[in-house]
Amino acid sequence: MKKLGKMRMVRASDAFLPLGLLIASLWRSDMAENLFFMLLLTRLLSLATARGLRLAFSAQPSMRRARGSVKLALLLQPVGAVAVLLADYLRNGAMIPSHVTCAGAALLLNIEHVFYEYLYAGGDGRSAAMCRAITTALTTGGLLLTGVSSGAGLLPYGTEWLLGGAALSALVAAVIGLAVGGALKGKLNAQALSFAPLSMLQSLIYPLCWLAATLIPASPLRQTRAAAPFFAGLTVYELCRAPFRRTRMESKALNRALLITAAAALAALGLCQIPALRAALPFGDITAAAIAVLLGAACGFGMYGKAWGE
Numbered sequence: 001m002k003k004l005g006k007m008r009m010v011r012a013s014d015a016f017l018p019l020g021l022l023i024a025s026l027w028r029s030d031m032a033e034n035l036f037f038m039l040l041l042t043r044l045l046s047l048a049t050a051r052g053l054r055l056a057f058s059a060q061p062s063m064r065r066a067r068g069s070v071k072l073a074l075l076l077q078p079v080g081a082v083a084v085l086l087a088d089y090l091r092n093g094a095m096i097p098s099h100v101t102c103a104g105a106a107l108l109l110n111i112e113h114v115f116y117e118y119l120y121a122g123g124d125g126r127s128a129a130m131c132r133a134i135t136t137a138l139t140t141g142g143l144l145l146t147g148v149s150s151g152a153g154l155l156p157y158g159t160e161w162l163l164g165g166a167a168l169s170a171l172v173a174a175v176i177g178l179a180v181g182g183a184l185k186g187k188l189n190a191q192a193l194s195f196a197p198l199s200m201l202q203s204l205i206y207p208l209c210w211l212a213a214t215l216i217p218a219s220p221l222r223q224t225r226a227a228a229p230f231f232a233g234l235t236v237y238e239l240c241r242a243p244f245r246r247t248r249m250e251s252k253a254l255n256r257a258l259l260i261t262a263a264a265a266l267a268a269l270g271l272c273q274i275p276a277l278r279a280a281l282p283f284g285d286i287t288a289a290a291i292a293v294l295l296g297a298a299c300g301f302g303m304y305g306k307a308w309g310e
Helices: 002-007 012-025 029-045 049-058 063-092 097-121 125-145 160-181 196-214 228-239 248-271 275-280 283-304
Strands: none
Touching (some): 029 063, 029 097, 029 125, 063 097, 063 160, 097 160, 125 160, 196 228, 228 283
């Protein structure tokens, strides 16, 4: 029971998609980065309701109210995607086909996220983790296949692989979510909107910290163009997610894990200073990844943790 109390807020499946993006970025760094950027924009312009569902569910005592929140979130996801495409059109003066398909994939992944949270609200974490594993595999595969044979696909740059994978992910999550949680009957519940500022901050904090770090003139993050270090830190950050800020007792396990993670990142930074290893290893990317992990740990503690002494 003690172990369950420590780990009940940790969902390993939260790290699946960032890990998938990390893997894809090792070969298709540009596509993984573009997808994440589009995913972030559509999430923010839909008021982060997909991410905010976890916060809303923690304050809702019944599945009836949870279903109302899911309905609202589903209605807002297309709004975010349309807003992104409109802004992109105004910026470029035309609809760029690859941007449209990327926004479509982001929309479908946000819909999958809504049902992922709905499954957890219905008490079926195993099905939720399975759906997220399927989503991660399809998204990673779609990214790796996109652009491999430019001009030979059904859509520009072969983006049908990414779009098709996202569509299948959303369909699987929706079917299982509705089967487990029940049909979305009843009235809309706008309570998720009250959590929009916090959920938007939770979505933005790590990317903003990364951006700020890249603006420092001497920052090692400026020396790498690969997106893999960014996703390494994002993976650590996403593992810290919880529907509320942890108490001191609940933070003990998190603090310990983050301290170990930070110590490992600092050790990697130290090893990168050894001349022999610098010559044998891609120390630039390793340094960037270690710094990103430190950023992810700091952001995770800042958003979801609590100091022992408080």
